[in-house]
Amino acid sequence: MKRALPPLTWYRSFEAAARHLSFTAAASEVGLTQSAVSQQVKALETRLRIALFTRQPRGLALTDDGRRLLPQVSAALEQLATAADMFDMGPTDSVLTVAMSVSMAQWVVAPRLAEFTAAHPGLRLRILSAIWPDDFSSAMADVEVRFGSRKQAGTDARELTPSRLIALKAPSLQAPLPEAPLIEAVGTSDGWKNWGRATGLDGLRPTLFADSYGMALQLAAHGNGVALISEVLAGHSLETGDLVRAHAASIPGKEGYYLSVNVPSAAANDFQDWLLTLLKQ
Template identity: 60%
Template sequence: MAKSLPPLTWFRAFEAAARHLSFTAAAEEIGMTQSAVSQQVKSLESRLGVALFIRQARGLMITDDGRKLMPQVTSALETLGAAARSFETGSTQNLLTIASSVTVAQWFIAPRLASFTARHPEIRFRFLSTIWPDDFNTIRADVEIPFGSHKQFGQGAVLLEPSGLVAMKSPELAGELEDLPLIEAVGTSSGWKNWQTPDMAELVPQIYVDSFGAALNMAAHGNGVALVSEVLSYPALASGALVLAHSRVAPSQEGYFLRADEHNPTARMFRDWILEQGEGAMIPV
């Protein structure tokens, strides 16, 4: 039986680390933790039976085997990207392509989109779901809403405000925050440990998910208190689906950034509308 291929994520981690000669920089680019990138590269090395990097105190040095593998992996990733783009067919007249995570599409855009389409019924939409921050480098969209740090996406983009972290729960879930199950989205730099104040008992999550959207869904079904980006919370608060579990708003090192194709009038119009939603979404605590 033919041996199965290593996971694609292993190759992505290797390719990014090889370009940057740093697990930390690779992690920032592809939206993983530094330890996750290091582990995936180590798994690839174990699978191939060779060392791809020499780990040094000041960074990485690629080995001869790593240099041999690098161009092949780069070419394969570019080929996969081109193959995906080849299916982007159909009429583009009045079609606005928006790239964002499922979380943003579900919890930020969907509850508000009817107000935009009422103003502009002639505009059609195509939503592209993104998972990794570097997905935005391989797709073509008129409007992009990536999640990450200012270093990653701040150039030429606008941070959607408010960008703090808030605790959300179902209105049917009774009890004090300290006594309820806590839900945390992994892959962000700020969590319950950063949110809590010195006078609080240690807050330890019981449920880990991979996105703010999943955390909000868990909370909406009464599974606990979700710590999420504040900008996502207002439609849920306005509808009554969720309530604040605590008045504290903690700063976050990451946020949702908005950028639009400046040469596309419809993209600029949609960007301005999105920014209006953020400004007008404030709900008193």
């Protein structure tokens, strides 16, 4: 049986880092945090069982294996981009296309979407979910809800609040927070270490890692531990009692969710207004 291929985002991070010889410059290009690019490259190295870079005080240097891999990855990414261009013709007429973080789609929009569609019975709606900021690049959506920094979202995007980080768990999980398994979303600037330092609980270490806040919440909802997530996602699950606060403290998040309308229309404005009302903005 053939082994599954590593995720495409790992190759994109490697290719950008190899061209710039810098994780920071690569992160700016692909729309991720520096830590996320570094983690993805490390994951690719682990998967391939080779070292792709030599980490030096003043930057990166490609290893011999990295030099051999780079031209093949660059050619493959270029070929994929060419193939996508044949079909990427922009938003479909009469369909409202909304690209959003998968966490926002799962935990904020999906539980209440029936209210919006019932109020707009003639509307055709297409929802595209994404995890990483660069997933939006080919969506050509009318409306976007991105997760990331203000710089990544753009100056015209509206930040959705509250954007503080809170700790949530299933009601059935009885262990106190310092003794419970801790769940952390990778690719974010703040995690349990910073949260613990700010709240007087130094030494907190996550044991479960997820690729998004949404997956972290899903793991917590099934009793697997305490998830540290953006408060903007928590409203519906707290109202229903599916999740409860594991601790009263919170800290500001360096990343957040940002809403923007790329193609103004009555339908796009209606969706924007509905989402803002839903979040009590």
